Structures are given as structure tokens and as C-alpha cells.
Amino acid sequence: MEASNASDEFIPAGLAAYGIEADEIERAVIGAAHQTFWPPILELLQLDTSQVPVERNPDLSQAPPER
Amino acid sequence: MSEALDLSLREQAAAVAGGEADATELLEACLERIGERNPALNSVVETFPERSREMLATAPPGPLHGVPIVIKDEWPLPWRAQRFGAAEMPAPTAPGESGPYRALRDAGAVIVGVGNMHELGAGSTGNISVYGPARNPWNLERCPGGSSSGPAAAVAGGLVAGAVGADGVGSIRYPAAYCGLTGLKPTFGRAAMAGHHMAEISTTIVSGALCADAADCRLLDSVLYGEELRAGTPDGIRIGVIRAEVSEDVAPALREACEEAIEDLRRETGGELREIELPELAAATLATVLIANSESLADVTVERLNELDPELSPIGRGLLKYRVLLPAIATIKAGQVRTMARRTLARVFEEVDVIAWPTVPAVAPPLAAPLVELPSGTVTADEANVRGGALANLTGIPAISVPVGSSEGLPIGLQLQAAWGRDELLLDAAEALERANGRRWVEAQPPAARGAETLEA
Numbered sequence: 001m002e003a004s005n006a007s008d009e010f011i012p013a014g015l016a017a018y019g020i021e022a023d024e025i026e027r028a029v030i031g032a033a034h035q036t037f038w039p040p041i042l043e044l045l046q047l048d049t050s051q052v053p054v055e056r057n058p059d060l061s062q063a064p065p066e067r
Numbered sequence: 068m069s070e071a072l073d074l075s076l077r078e079q080a081a082a083v084a085g086g087e088a089d090a091t092e093l094l095e096a097c098l099e100r101i102g103e104r105n106p107a108l109n110s111v112v113e114t115f116p117e118r119s120r121e122m123l124a125t126a127p128p129g130p131l132h133g134v135p136i137v138i139k140d141e142w143p144l145p146w147r148a149q150r151f152g153a154a155e156m157p158a159p160t161a162p163g164e165s166g167p168y169r170a171l172r173d174a175g176a177v178i179v180g181v182g183n184m185h186e187l188g189a190g191s192t193g194n195i196s197v198y199g200p201a202r203n204p205w206n207l208e209r210c211p212g213g214s215s216s217g218p219a220a221a222v223a224g225g226l227v228a229g230a231v232g233a234d235g236v237g238s239i240r241y242p243a244a245y246c247g248l249t250g251l252k253p254t255f256g257r258a259a260m261a262g263h264h265m266a267e268i269s270t271t272i273v274s275g276a277l278c279a280d281a282a283d284c285r286l287l288d289s290v291l292y293g294e295e296l297r298a299g300t301p302d303g304i305r306i307g308v309i310r311a312e313v314s315e316d317v318a319p320a321l322r323e324a325c326e327e328a329i330e331d332l333r334r335e336t337g338g339e340l341r342e343i344e345l346p347e348l349a350a351a352t353l354a355t356v357l358i359a360n361s362e363s364l365a366d367v368t369v370e371r372l373n374e375l376d377p378e379l380s381p382i383g384r385g386l387l388k389y390r391v392l393l394p395a396i397a398t399i400k401a402g403q404v405r406t407m408a409r410r411t412l413a414r415v416f417e418e419v420d421v422i423a424w425p426t427v428p429a430v431a432p433p434l435a436a437p438l439v440e441l442p443s444g445t446v447t448a449d450e451a452n453v454r455g456g457a458l459a460n461l462t463g464i465p466a467i468s469v470p471v472g473s474s475e476g477l478p479i480g481l482q483l484q485a486a487w488g489r490d491e492l493l494l495d496a497a498e499a500l501e502r503a504n505g506r507r508w509v510e511a512q513p514p515a516a517r518g519a520e521t522l523e524a
Binding site: 010011014015018019020021022025026027028029030033034036037040041043044045047049052053054055058059060061062063064066067 | 270349372373409
């Protein structure tokens with residue numbers, strides 16, 4: 001997937017879908033953030049986590065019960 | 068009385084308790100010093116002398132009786148709602164008794180001012196704030212670190228000996244490193260958190276102390292924890308080191324100083340170095356940011372986003388709006404990465420006592436352009452700093468930043484992380500490091516602290 005090209009459509013479409021207004025400067029900030037975050041997000045989505053059960057309400061003050 | 072103000076936090080407390088220092092005079096001297104030095108530092112955004120005098124007049128006996136403290140603009144006070152360094156908060160706020168406020172009050176401390184912070188807690192540099200940026204006492208043109216910028220600059224600048232910050236993604240440790248302080252991010256849930264506007268939502272934020280050294284942190288954090296953090300002897304400490312971006316994509320002077328400090332710690336404790344692997348480290352960084360960003364949206368509505376105060380920075384406005392677009396599946400994946408990282412760490416901490424790497428990969432960057440040069444190239448300080456700071460927030464483990472050197476006249480910090488609940492070990496290890504280097508770095512004073520010697524470049 002071409003992240004930077006996709007953002008040309010993703011950002012305005014996403015903002016419009018939620019009804020979020022953004023001026024030119026805000027859109028520039030959003031675009032820069034998207035260029036930073038989106039590639040690693042796409043990598044994260046490729047991660048096979050099918051064998052990883054999410055800790056439900058993990059107690060972050062302690063080590064997990066399972067290793 | 069300015070002499071007493073230059074004592075350490077524990078010495079101030081002992082001097083007041085022993086009658087060698089008068090708490091009223093100490094408070095007035097502190098307010099006077101804030102008046103003198105703060106115009107250059109912009110570390111304290113509000114004082115309230117009458118409230119402070121009232122706190123002192125009603126202060127109970129306690130471990131911090133009569134000792135002035137600065138608290139970050141992230142915690143409400145009975146007479147003041149937090150502003151989070153921003154023209155507008157995404158969540159409703161009101162004055163109130165936060166957990167840190169109660170802990171300080173019950174310990175007899177006197178809150179003398181509110182510390183500046185990076186707008187909305189959304190940055191590691193402190194260069195954006197509705198109050199204007201706080202400045203680094205080591206070099207007023209450099210970032211103090213964020214988001215607890217004001218608390219760090221206030222302590223490093225000698226306005227107070229202790230300050231309370233908050234750490235959601237490294238926000239105590241980054242400014243500690245930039246300003247040459249010791250800053251402890253507690254195990255999740257151990258330190259006072261009530262009254263924070265995200266107390267019931269956040270799974271990453273904790274309160275914690277910023278002080279000159281580990282002993283002062285031990286005292287102030289004991290108050291925030293509501294229990295004494297007892298000192299121990301970290302003999303034979305097993306230090307985990309990692310071959311990864313966090314330890315290798317680091318400015319050469321920092322890498323050298325941190326490697327030297329790790330060796331100092333090993334030698335001082337008669338310990339050993341063990342190489343470890345954290346396969347989820349890179350994913351953990353993104354996971355932390357995704358989770359923290361998602362949680363920050365709990366009180367956001369589209370209507371609120373469309374009516375944001377124009378005084379909020381364009382970056383703040385843009386980032387708030389971008390967060391809404393982050394896909395839910397990414398946050399689910401982030402939760403799974405959290406599980407994986409926690410399990411990996413649990414196994415690693417069976418083999419080592421602490422994990423060590425540089426708190427940040429470069430010294431404090433210029434306020435005007437917070438970029439850092441790393442072996443891999445030039446990146447934003449935020450992008451660089453989060454790599455080393457996020458893991459502790461994602462997994463809940465405690466972490467501490469300890470000053471271990473200097474480059475370009477600016478401090479260098481080493482981060483130590485330990486298993487859940489072993490916060491005391493981090494303080495013990497930090498004290499061992501101080502012994503190993505003759506307390507050179509915790510006693511170094513920045514130019515902005517009057518009458519102090521300067522670090523050599």
C-alpha cells in the first residue's frame with residue numbers, strides 16, 4: 001500500500017466522515033502526523049497476533065500471570 | 068534563608084524539623100527566588116502566596132513539613148483547575164483535591180507554584196505551551212524536556228528542591244534527562260493518581276518525583292506512594308543490556324557516557340552485564356502511542372473538536388483531530404503487543420534485575436527546532452525519545468532516569484527499568500551509580516542556578 005498517496009484521500013475522507021472541520025494548517029499537521037504514524041501502523045497490522053490472547057483488564061501493577 | 072533553599076529536599080525537611088530552618092522564612096525565600104529566576108526559566112506558571120502561606124499555617128507534622136514543592140499543571144488543586152499547558156482541555160476540569168495534592172498536604176509540604184508543561188502532555192520537549200515554553204536551566208535556548216518541563220526546570224534552576232510531575236509516555240524521564248535530574252516513573256498504580264482528569268481511563272499515566280538525586284526522589288516518592296520506599300543494597304545487580312536502536316542509534320557522546328555508567332554500576336555493585344532481547348520493542352513504542360492517544364479521546368466529541376480554542380497550538384489542534392482517525396484495529400493490535408511485551412519482560416526479569424539504556428538518544432535540542440542528530444540521521448526529538456521511554460508505560464514497569472554525564476554543556480541521562488514493584492531497587496541502583504561517580508553529576512549545577520559551578524562542555 002502506498003501510504004503517502006493513500007493519505008491524500010484518507011485524511012479528507014476521514015475528517016468528512018466524522019464531520020470534523022480542519023483548517024489548512026491543521027490539515028498540514030494531520031498530514032505530517034499521518035506520514036509518521038501510518039507506515040508503522042500498517043506494519044503493526046501485518047503482525048500475526050492470532051496466537052496472542054489479549055490480557056483482559058491486565059493488572060499493570062504486576063507481572064502477567066502467564067509468561 | 069536562601070542558604071536553606073539551596074539544600075537538598077531531605078536536608079530542607081530535616082532543617083525545618085530540627086529547628087535549624089524556619090519554614091516561614093523558607094517559603095518566603097522560595098517565593099522570592101521564583102520571582103528572581105522564573106522570568107528567565109518560565110518554569111512556574113502560577114504562584115499563590117496566600118494559599119501557600121495557608122498550607123504552611125495548617126501543615127501537619129510530616130516528612131515534608133514546611134518544604135516548598137512545585138506541582139505540574141496536570142494536577143488540580145482545591146483553588147485551581149489544571150490547564151494541561153493548553154488554552155483548552157479536551158476534557159472538562161475543575162478545581163479539586165488531586166491525589167498528589169492530598170499526599171503533599173498530609174506530608175506537611177507547601178505547594179508554592181504550578182509547573183509549566185508541554186501542551187496537552189503531547190510532547191517530549193516542552194517547546195509548546197499556552198504559557199510559552201519553559202527553558203532549560205543549562206541553556207535557556209534548549210528544550211527542558213516534556214511533558215513535565217516546568218517541574219524539571221524549577222528543580223534544576225534551584226527554585227525548589229522537589230517537584231511532582233506525571234509520566235504517560237516518558238514525561239518525567241525525558242525532562243529529568245534533559246535537565247540533569249533524577250526522575251522516577253513508578254510502577255503503574257503505586258503512586259497517587261486520584262483527581263487526574265484521566266485517572267479512570269489511562270493505563271499509562273503515573274505521578275512521580277523530579278529531584279536532584281535518588282535520595283530526594285525516595286523521600287518525595289514515598290509521600291506520593293503513601294508508603295516508605297526503603298533503601299536496600301543492590302549487591303550483585305544483574306544489568307540487562309540490549310543491542311537495538313535504543314542503545315545504538317544514539318549520539319556518540321551519550322552512548323559512551325551511558326556505557327561507562329553501566330560499567331560503573333556493574334563495578335560498584337559487584338554485578339554483571341547480561342545481553343537481553345526484547346523482540347517487541349519497536350512495536351511496543353507504537354503500541355504505547357496508540358493506546359495513550361486512544362485513551363485521551365475519552366471525553367472528546369466532534370462538536371468539541373470543531374470548537375477548539377484558537378489559542379490551542381495548530382499542532383495540538385491537528386493532533387487531537389488526527390487521533391480520531393486512528394483505526395480501532397490498530398489499538399486492538401496494540402493491546403496484543405502489550406501482552407507480548409509484558410510476557411517477554413516477565414521472562415527477562417527472571418534473568419536480570421534492571422535493564423539499562425540511554426533515557427534519550429541526544430542531549431536537549433534547541434527550543435526553536437527540536438530536532439536531534441543520530442547516527443541514522445536527523446529526526447524530531449519526539450520520534451527519537453519515545454523509542455526508549457514508551458516500554459515502561461506500556462507494560463507498567465518502573466523506570467528511572469539518572470544523570471551520568473555531559474555533552475555540549477548539557478546533561479546526559481541513563482534509564483534503568485526494573486520489574487513490577489521493584490521501584491525501590493531502581494532508587495538503590497541510582498544511589499549506587501551516584502557513589503560510583505562521586506555524585507559528580509547529581510551535584511552539578513546549571514548556570515541558571517545562581518552561584519553554581521558550571522558543567523564543563
